[in-house]
């Protein structure tokens with residue numbers, strides 16, 4: 243059953259109050275989209291590698307705070323029918339959009355709450371996975387406290403909380419830009435007038451003047467970026483109030499006050515310390531939290547997507563490569579992109595990069611994974627095929643884990659739901675079919691959102707409910723391609739289907 247509940251709203255109306263925030267999200271809708279790093283399967287992969295035993299994703303309970311119109315929550319719910327999902331957001335406009343999507347999709351495993359996350363009813367029960375994406379830095383301090391307090395009460399012992407937030411030192415440069423924009427727009431009334439004024443001002447500030455120093459290039463680059471981003475990003479990030487970056491050590495200490503411990507970054511490649519040899523000397527001997535803070539300084543990071551837990555790690559939160567044996571492995575998006583662009587699949591110069599026989603084996607594994615993408619394989623099959631010899635310096639598990647950390651491979655704990663090749667009666671995921679009838683954004687079975695700007699591709703995708711043969715699809719598509727001979731339409735349909743398979747949109 244899908245339900246919606248409203249909470250009483252606070253009375254105080256300051257520029258950063260919930261009432262003011264709600265008005266802003268109602269004035270300019272947030273362009274929410276799926277975030278593959280916040281998917282419970284991905285959280286489970288990272289948590290497992292770092293020594294935790296997270297809940298089975300197929301039957302888990304998920305809470306998303308600040309879920310907006312459900313762009314992240316609903317595709318998860320559609321692909322995990324035995325799991326249950328709760329979404330909460332302050333914005334009536336966003337929750338109304340999520341509610342109608344739930345009804346149209348016929349989802350029975352989603353509950354939506356309109357209101358302040360601080361006021362969520364305790365009757366909701368406990369959660370295996372909690373998500374707060376784009377919330378922590380963009381709400382008042384009291385709401386940040388309430389978020390962690392809710393996690394302390396409602397996150398199960400082996401549960402995982404995903405939190406994204408802006409960080410220093412990278413955000414010092416961004417903050418200089420934000421403050422200049424605020425000075426310019428603070429007395430301008432109305433969202434669209436503010437957006438126009440901010441863009442015009444940023445465009446002027448992006449131009450180097452004759453008296454400027456070469457080192458001014460960095461803020462000018464930021465101003466140029468501001469002129470190019472969407473209304474949603476400009477209004478709800480650069481012009482957002484509040485927008486409070488923190489240092490990582492402050493975030494970790496805040497979480498610790500609520501018994502939440504840092505597990506790892508959701509983006510595994512952020513755990514790799516690709517820093518200079520001089521920086522490596524500073525990193526040596528640091529504990530893991532000090533190391534994370536130093537990496538932010540060394541890499542001038544501006545954004546983090548951290549996983550937190552209340553539980554103990556069997557490995558003291560150290561990565562345990564042997565745990566990859568539980569997973570399936572496939573090519574990552576960056577690896578597929580490198581292959582498509584004809585770029586090298588490995589950087590032999592990167593610190594700790596595989597060499598010799600290891601590098602050769604990985605090259606052939608990458609080529610194989612690219613060929614079968616988006617399908618994944620269990621480790622047992624990879625071991626057999628590569629005929630990995632036990633006397634190599636590192637185990638296959640260690641090499642695969644390393645390739646996942648470096649971002650070339652991806653791991654999953656889920657049995658495969660997708661197929662790379664369309665069958666006799668091709669079928670696309672129900673969520674992508676629903677999206678295809680409504681716009682150009684499409685979320686695939688790896689929880690990635692892409693833009694399909696070809697209206698015939700969207701039309702075909704919407705038809706793929708598994709009831710039509712390729713011949714029947716060709717007949718329907720002939721209407722959309724007037725003047726095309728039947729064999730040419732059939733060929734086009736085959737090409738689209740092959741493309742959908744590669745984009746992880748097809749199910750068996």
Ligand SMILES: C[S@@+](CC[C@H](N)C(=O)[O-])C[C@H]1O[C@@H](n2cnc3c(N)ncnc32)[C@H](O)[C@@H]1O
Nearest residue numbers: 267274275308310331332333358359375376385
């Ligand atoms: C920047 S948007 C992020 C939306 C989405 N999670 C994403 O990243 O695509 C922040 C969302 O948090 C919601 N929000 C802000 N304060 C909240 C609160 N106190 N309780 C619940 N939702 C809140 C806003 O309405 C908005 O939809």
